[in-house]
Amino acid sequence: MAQKPPTERGAGDAAVQKGPRDRSDPGHPAGTADTGPGAADSGPGAAGPGPGPGTSAAAGFSRRRLLGTAGATGLVLGAAGAGTGYAVGEAGGSGEPGAEGRPLSTLGTDMVMFHGKHQPGITTPMQAHGHLLAFDLAPGAGRKEAAALLRRWSGTAARLMAGEPAATAGGRDTDVARDAGPSLLTVTFGFGHSFFARTGLERSRPDALDPLPGFSADRLDKGRSNGDLWVQIGAQDALVAFHALRALQKEAAGAARVRWQMNGFNRSPGATARPMTTRNLMGQIDGTNNPKPSEKDFARRVFVPEDGAPAWMAGGSYAVVRRIRMLLDDWEQLSGGEQERVIGRRKSDGAPLSGGTETTDPRLEKTGPDGELLVPLDAHARITRPDQNGGAAMLRRPFSFHDGIDADGEPDAGLLFICWQADPLRGFVPVQRKLDRGDALSKFLRHEASGLFAVPGGAAKGEYVGQQLLEG
Template identity: 75%
Template sequence: MAERSIPEARTAAGAGKDADAASRAPSAQGASRGVSRRTLLGTAGATGLVLGAAGGAVGYAAAPSGATPLTSVGSDRAMFHGKHQPGITEGLQAKGHLVAFDLAAGAGRKETAALLRRWSATAERLMAGEPSAHDDTDVARDAGPSSLTITFGFGHSFFTRTGLEKQRPVSLDPLPDFSSDRLDPSRSNGDLWVQIGADDALVAFHALRAIQKDAGSAARVRWQMNGFNRTPGATAHPMTTRNLMGQIDGTRNPKPSDADFDRRIFVPASGSNDPAWMRNGSYAVVRRIRMLLDDWEKLTLHAQENVIGRRKSDGAALSGGTEKTPMDLDKTDAKGEYVVPVNAHARITRPDQNGGAAILRRPFSFHDGIDADGVPDAGLLFICWQADPLRGFVPLQRKLDRGDALSKYIRHEASGLFAVPGGAAEGEYVGQRLLEG
């Protein structure tokens, strides 16, 4: 995953009341919304911090009258238009929402095209720090884009519902059954899938609500899940995130700088068996993985590290070195036993142990409460990206299914596979080449 920098500036606590009042003041044109999110964004990063006249209060210098600049977290912006959709290669975001929709009875290709046109317009506005075009809820009124990304995908059933079966990619064939699956059909699959991520919880919720409202009568929510990650700047220096088991998670993720990154993650523009509308797109596997934390936390630190194959403190392989040091799979201890156990999760998932199979993991943790017995419903909203799930996720999961030491402490409870088309060009909406091709 791309690592995020620590924010360079924070709004002074004492300025909160003044900033709130300014953001609600009428604009020069008399608009009732006051200072827009784009106006706030425009002032971000333009000035540094200076000491106030009294020497003790810290404020922002040279800010336009009636507006206070955003901190670096609030001003970070992802682009909607591009070669690929947003929300794939960006760094982990602090808050996420996943939602799947089923098309309503009678809604077909025409209605779906209108829906994707609405969704794309809304995504473009919100990612730019602007309010929704219609009936905005004001939830994100005072915030900037906060790295908001909105990503759209199509499920296997979508193509039957819209009469586009001939355009359905072979790579979208249903995933095989795995012995560790305990899947709830009502929380799996779906005609349409939307991934929302942001570094501010209100910005993310605002986008979720806008997408739901835009669906109108064309589609209904099938399932919805909420997740989170560590907030940017929460650590002393940029580092790989931790999951709810306390393990550093994502050390060996492919990086955009890798020579073969695009080949592994995105459908090529030519030479692929996928239909033309999937060029520069990717496939998302989504799994709700429950972590059996009570069982996990009963293990000793040594036992936990043997399950994963890495040190809990810094993510380094048990064979030695730092987090980034390549794992020595042949290293043995004084008893002649492998230092990294043969069933360790990190050993089994290494690409060089799986014919080069690789996935780009971009998950969120989740916690959906505590049951009557005090057991947390918590774990990982696993999201992985690849050019072909039959060469990415499937072989890795089959191997994990046969002998991963971690399997005893997790349970796969929901699953979905979605075709995520390439990014929309200026003037296009997501999926236009499929729906109007």
């Protein structure tokens, strides 16, 4: 199986690096294996595209010894148009440290740079585990306290993403992620509409952060919506993600308190025999039409331009976050053919009902022997097509969620929808309005929480996220 370069860089200038492992562990010969991006969305949400070439890491991980991350495991990057997953090649892992000839996975060595033009977690490959949190500033806290918190958070995020201990205010790491590598950990920070009034920065609040309009599918819980500050955490390892969550929560003490928290997951790397676009909890392939960094207008659609307004948002993006409940009991009562007509794609491989493969453009005017359109007028795939929405597009990068069974005995499960765009009024809003008017999928969805956040560009070394806003 062909080897790929050990480092990669994406459109967000956040390098995905193959970190060196601790060589002090005897019996584990050195070696590397390569990983690549996952993807999601053509349904209610989607995944981010993968990275391109970059530079390798130089520092070892003193706290998290990478036990058994040796040998070529055959984990390779798969690039298949709109989105891919991870694939495991010939060599398997025993899961037991020191098993001769059976090296453990090297997923733990993947590392993303915290500092860069854009924040990590936007174009970074989809991760298997995620946490979304919103914080409100504590009573009496203002601009000064917010700046100190973002400085602490940025420092902690940079250390954790490099596989280093969390030097929290208490002075002691929790050791939750001890022995693990960075595991593609990313931490992303954003500001909500209310943040600017709390900090006396109303004049710096961008127009694009105006509240989203209401939609007919909304059943929003205000207590789980919006917030002064937003944090997105993603990692390939659940303990690494939880470790970052706890570290950031502890750093916020006294300055901000959690407003809401949501936990999500995606398909684990190596779960499929070949690279594949992931599926959502409805069983649909989910990620086919996501914009890709290779497209010439990708940056224009996703990131605020350098000469954009306000200046502190240059290189940043706007994140729309929606907790979308999937009414799975109702959905699963449909036959496979009925489900396909709701989506407009084959469930088996994601190809449009008009024929072809997953990446084939739907032939929206094609009819069957009965004269009926093969892709129905209200099919989700038709309504969400950018060419059916004046070119409106967004980078969708969600997590699935399952929070148990509700009082009616139905699964509380669905999609933590996250989409990125340079302007939500030109990205999310027009598409959602059209879905509101006639998407066949809408009757199986319920939007239960919502938030819109301004996510500034990345921080340079020695700086913190949002510094230009808070100190400008």
